[in-house]
Amino acid sequence: MANTTLTLSEWQFRGLEEENWYPAVVPGCVHTDLLRNQRIPDPFYRTNERELQWIDKQSWEYQAIFDVPAEWIEESGLELVFDGLDTYADVYLNEHRILSADNMFRGWRVDVRGLAQPTGNVLRIQFRSPVLEDLPKLEKLGYALPASNDQSEIGGMGDKKVSVFARKAPYHYGWDWGPRFVTSGIWREVRLESWSGCRITDLYIRQREITAEAAQLTAIADIQSDGPKDVFLRLLAGAQVWSLPLHLEEGVQTVRLEVSLDHPELWWCNGLGEPSMYTFTAEICDVADGRDVLAERHVRTGLRRVRLVQEPDSFGASFYIELNGVPVFAKGANHIPNDSFLTEVTSERYRHEIMSAVESNMNMLRVWGGGIYENDIFYELCDENGLLVWQDFMFACSMYPGDKAFLTSIREEAAYNLRRLRNHPCIALWCGNNEIDTAWSQYNENGGWGWKKQYTSTQREQMWSDYEAVFHRLLPEVVTEHAPDAAYWPSSPMVSLGGDEKQHATSNSAQGDIHYWGVWHSGDSFESYNVNLGRFMSEYGFQSFPELDSVLRYAVQEDLELESEVMRAHQKNGAGNRIIKGYMDRYLKDPKDFPSFLYMSQVQQALAMKAAIHAHRRKKPYCMGSLYWQMNDCWPVASWAGLDYYGRWKALQYEVKRSFQDVILSVDGSIGGYLDIYLISDSPKPVSGQLTVELLELDGGCLRSWSAPVGVGSHTSGRVFTLPANQVLEAADPRKAVVAVKLEEQGKVLCSAEHYLVRDRELELAAPHITITEESGSDGTCFTLQTDVLARQVWLKTGEEGIFSDNFFDLIPGRPKTVQFLERPPTGKRFVPGHPPGRVRIQSMTDMI
Structure with a gap:
């Protein structure tokens, strides 16, 4: 009996109408393969984004040729597994069409017995243009659905916004911090799997009741067998073993084993304790010989009780995460994909982001609904480092269709990802969408973003009916079916499912969660954070530019001017550059040149977010969450991020570390x-x-x-x-x-x-004289700074990649400050003292004015 896997890694690609094939990297996408073959320039450089919009109007083909071990052909099961196809794909094996995929967010399995041969198998995947595929859907509907961030004009589409029809990462179509690169390709692994006898296709450790005294669990295993057989299921966790006799029939059966762990080591989030983890192993064993393991599957999880607490109080109703009976003040940020081209995100880049969050004293990240259900490594790192995850389903800032085929696709997508992710202890709740409820504002005629006024009453009724079908019925049903102990929240922000205008969040609602954007979009003062407070602040933010070294990766000297074509191309928020400058005229002295403007923009962003975070924390326990927008960037750009595209900490990230x-x-x-x-x-x-x-x-x-x-x-x-x-x-x-x-x-x-x-x-401010002295015994990584007059916002900079233990801080005369340089390790583990950074450049605010 066997369970074996062959990963398909040798690929080539071409335009569907082209003759020549080119080497391809899988997982990957068309854009990155074109770049590696020098057929396009760097998409992120200067204004190249505009010149590359032709790519999404074409169809593309990928091909792999592979052999199958002869013995696999005779086994009970032989499947091709596609973990991620982006997005509209027809798959052919030896010229037989075996699959038509239409959803980027789920995997696909195809039985290829009878089609696979020992040698020379040809697997072809044709990707249809996602833009051309969905244009007929828009025309058939007869009216455009709201999709505020679909940058259709950049894509040469005029006002034809088709992103809402595709189950594909919404941010690929552009956002107010990201470019428009509508990708196609094989974005997750493709492999061949064979098996015989039996196999465990899924293992879920349901946590029914968790206390410090005991963990009451149910191990739920899906077992596939090629025929009747008597076996027993054995479950192992450390030294503990449980077993259950089984009679398997041909096909798939679900079995449950109730188990109990005494005095479990609980999983805690960062700041409250250790994120203890257990490995559970399920084995199918031969009845005749208990040592003969026919199949096995491993799951790593942490034992914890997590719930979303919404209880009436004298103000309205609470909204917070409770972990193992302890109310958690959520400290963190909103996470977006780390790259416009998803397969460019290495394990090291994931680790750098998560380690930056831990170093910044965070305990939660929100996986925002305009990106992707993240790769496994993201959740594994959050598990290991005690970061709770607010997980959105992938819907954001748009209204979506509600036809039967679309709803069926959503149901399958949701079930796939719930089953994939439900063992991760980090996931604290599932949220239906980002900002759609508040944008549409069904129960307030003059509320929301003005969408409703564009439609007839019949159209409005249909659009809201479709919304409720997805977010008030379908998704909570699927959560209950596949992750029955998980919390579900229909939309962020939202007050409640009240069925009237009180359902929708305001800037200071007394229940639910809030996205407060008066600072930035409305020009409110930083002091407004003190009065616009809610029970859980799940979005708020302020922009800045990356540092000069990062800017010069996408621009040249002649571009270093606020309103240059390149600076405007790398500022996706319309009036964003003018907003930064406008606030600077209110809060800071005028910078002397453009590099100084970059520094001052970061200082200003940090000051704004300090005002917000402190206001939220001062209001504890009325307010129990502060997740700023945003943690990271998907390309080099002026944005709300604390980490720029290259992973460099802005002033904001240091302020977050102090404030959290x-x-x-x-x-x-x-x-x-x-x-x-x-x-x-x-x-x-x-x-x-x-x-x-x-x-x-x-x-x-x-x-x-x-x-x-x-x-x-x-x-x-x-x-x-x-x-x-x-x-x-x-x-x-x-x-x-x-x-x-x-x-x-x-x-x-x-x-x-x-x-x-x-x-x-x-x-x-007077210009300070700052001295820096290397600490003896620190191996060149620790330094003490002193000043003769106040030095405001001291910025330490080296030529090495890494962070300082503190930066962008104030230095007071007579009060020395010692800081340590921590290198960014190539393995992406915790920041640690490493190689001496060499020359440390010191600047403060007076150097910039």
């Missing part, structure tokens, strides 16, 4: 109001210490100070100091002063912060 620490001091206040200091803790233990508050001159002199013992309980926020800001200042000039606060316990500083009573534009 388990225990922080947060200062709120400006002239004319109160200076309020909050002690915020995500620690499971109470926190206390000696608070010191100082008003300092910018040369370090102390004008006055206050000190008091303070403390807060576990998992909470409390105001521990308050004074009228004018009383703090007295006669001091706020343009020449800084408030410095710290919390000490037995002489050890637990946390500290600086606060300014005026905006940076008004600060009277």
